[in-house]
Amino acid sequence: MKVMNVPTDRLKLAKDEFIAQWGALGTQWGINRTMAQIHALLMTSPQVMCTDEVMEELSISRGNAHTNLKELVNWGLIKMIVVKGDRRDFYEAEKDVWQIFTIIARERKRREIEPALAILNRCVAETKDLKSAEAKTFHNQVKDLEEFVSFASKMSDRVAGMKHGFALQLATKLLG
Amino acid sequence: MKVMNVPTDRLKLAKDEFIAQWGALGTQWGINRTMAQIHALLMTSPQVMCTDEVMEELSISRGNAHTNLKELVNWGLIKMIVVKGDRRDFYEAEKDVWQIFTIIARERKRREIEPALAILNRCVAETKDLKSAEAKTFHNQVKDLEEFVSFASKMSDRVAGMKHGFALQLATKLLG
DNA sequence: CATTACTTTCATTAAATACTGAAAGTTCAG
DNA sequence: CTGAACTTTCAGTATTTAATGAAAGTAATG
Numbered sequence: 255m256k257v258m259n260v261p262t263d264r265l266k267l268a269k270d271e272f273i274a275q276w277g278a279l280g281t282q283w284g285i286n287r288t289m290a291q292i293h294a295l296l297m298t299s300p301q302v303m304c305t306d307e308v309m310e311e312l313s314i315s316r317g318n319a320h321t322n323l324k325e326l327v328n329w330g331l332i333k334m335i336v337v338k339g340d341r342r343d344f345y346e347a348e349k350d351v352w353q354i355f356t357i358i359a360r361e362r363k364r365r366e367i368e369p370a371l372a373i374l375n376r377c378v379a380e381t382k383d384l385k386s387a388e389a390k391t392f393h394n395q396v397k398d399l400e401e402f403v404s405f406a407s408k409m410s411d412r413v414a415g416m417k418h419g420f421a422l423q424l425a426t427k428l429l430g
Numbered sequence: 431m432k433v434m435n436v437p438t439d440r441l442k443l444a445k446d447e448f449i450a451q452w453g454a455l456g457t458q459w460g461i462n463r464t465m466a467q468i469h470a471l472l473m474t475s476p477q478v479m480c481t482d483e484v485m486e487e488l489s490i491s492r493g494n495a496h497t498n499l500k501e502l503v504n505w506g507l508i509k510m511i512v513v514k515g516d517r518r519d520f521y522e523a524e525k526d527v528w529q530i531f532t533i534i535a536r537e538r539k540r541r542e543i544e545p546a547l548a549i550l551n552r553c554v555a556e557t558k559d560l561k562s563a564e565a566k567t568f569h570n571q572v573k574d575l576e577e578f579v580s581f582a583s584k585m586s587d588r589v590a591g592m593k594h595g596f597a598l599q600l601a602t603k604l605l606g
Numbered sequence: 607c608a609t610t611a612c613t614t615t616c617a618t619t620a621a622a623t624a625c626t627g628a629a630a631g632t633t634c635a636g
Numbered sequence: 637c638t639g640a641a642c643t644t645t646c647a648g649t650a651t652t653t654a655a656t657g658a659a660a661g662t663a664a665t666g
Contacts (some may be wrong), residue, residue, distance in 0.1 A: 265565045270571065275549040281622095282542050284460045286654065288587040297575075300567040305613080315656045320614065341612055341664070349571060351578040366458050371452040380444040391443045391476040395525060396448065400475075402527040409601055425585055425603075457652095462624065480644080491626045496644065517634075591662055607666105614661065623652070631644065636637105 269298060273312070288314060289322040293331055296347035297354075302335045304342040352418035357423045359414040367407050374400035445467045445474060448490070464490060465498040469507055472523035473530075482520040506533045528594035535590040543583045550576035 273294045280290025296303060303311075306410065309319045323345055326332040335344040348354055375413055378400050379395040413421060449470045467488055472479060479487075485495045499521055502508040507530065511520040513579025524530055554576050557569040589597060 255462060265560055265562065265568060268553050271556075271569075272549065272553045276546075279542070279546050279549070282460060282545070284458060288654080297566045298571050300564055311508060312440060316613090317615080317657070318655050321655090324614090341610095343613075349574075351574045355578065355582075366455070369458070370452075370455055373448065373455070377444050380447075381470045382442060384441055387439065388476055392445060392448075392474045395474050398525075398527045402531065406531075407603070408605055412604055425581065428600075429584055430590055492643090493645080494625050497625090500644090502608080517640095519643075573612070610663105612662085612664095615659085616656105617658100618656080620655070621653085623650100625650075626646105626648085628647100628660080629645085631642105633640100633642080635640085 272298065286322070288318055289325055291392055292319070292322050293326055296326075296332055296345055297349060299347070302337070302344040302346040304344050306342075307430065308345070328414070329361050350418075352421070356414040359410055363407060363414075365409050367403060367410070371400070371407065374403060448474065448569070462498070464488070464494055465501055469502055469523065470499050472502075472508055472521055473525060475523070477521040478520040480520050482518075484521070503543070504539050526594075528597070532590040535586055539583060539586050539590075543579060543586070547579055547583060549577070550579060 273291050275331065276294035277287040278292035280293075281287055283290070292308055295308065295311055305316065305319050305323065308314075308323065309316055311317070323332070326347075327334055327345075330348070332345045332347045335346050337344055348357065374396055377396045378393065381389055381396070384390070416424075449467050452470035453463040453467035457463055459466070468484055471484065473501070475546075481492065481495050481499065484490075484499065485492060488495070488589060499508070502523075503510055503521075506524070508521045508523045511522050513520055524533065550572055553572045554569065557565055557572070560569065592600070
């Protein structure tokens, strides 16, 4: 095996650390460990990678690599790349942080906010005409929640739809 | 058993639906089902409730109820209430949606953003002085992430620290 | 059309997470 | 003190979620 020079070795250590920790974080985020690790790996890889390289690098099975690569493609966080003259599928991560942010925001909205809104709307509608004090408490609370979540949802669209520069400008004003 | 009138029955149905669905949603949010259900139950309850009432209502064990009530108190989403002349602990949920939002934002920041920042900072520092092209790619990507996450963290503080009215005003301008 | 080089699926196994219920702990009243 | 009424803990169990690896599928090549 090739003896690595010091800088490369330190890079490898930092990268492995990053991948491992990002994976652990993923679980906090409701994303599975492997998916987060693959994302970290591809995001910091200067080249596109094929399935076998990912398997090798992370010591995971083919099925696992495949499932999670597909899921990342689904989210839009990575793209499949065809290299001509090569049958293998290669993958490349989106690297622009603002893009990554908008993709994650969109996906979280779809998975977390929209179902919540659906439930809230239904519960508001189902109790609109009830007259008891208890029913009114319930109805009002759910309506407040519904209004807030609906509002948050619109805000999220608005912010994620901005160009990076504009968002930054707005935010700077806000922080200033 | 008492025969319920129609409105009460419809309320019960809506409430059960709300609790069940909110619980299911909780799992998407990385919160466990029971914790989300208890939260939904207390948030829409006109009165404070004791452990046994929660157990009864949700058909869960004492241990489970206890653990999750504690966790909700920890988050600050519910408060323990002492009723004098009664040894039992009662619980009451925070009902103001803006308060709920700021509590959840704070908690998510603590659990999701801060650990991420710690890792990113470390990886940036560890690769600052490496010279290879690959190291530079890694360093730059991680630095971009670090800057973005740090920025998002500050934004989150700023927004969650606002008074509801002010946030609303700002947001209205943004949406308008 | 048969071989090769890959991708995809899926039944099984493993790991992580949540729940139960009984036992131990605490507090207070008599 | 003692017992009653409640809270807290935790070992064991159940449920849920993720990973494996082998088998099946697909498509390009000669």
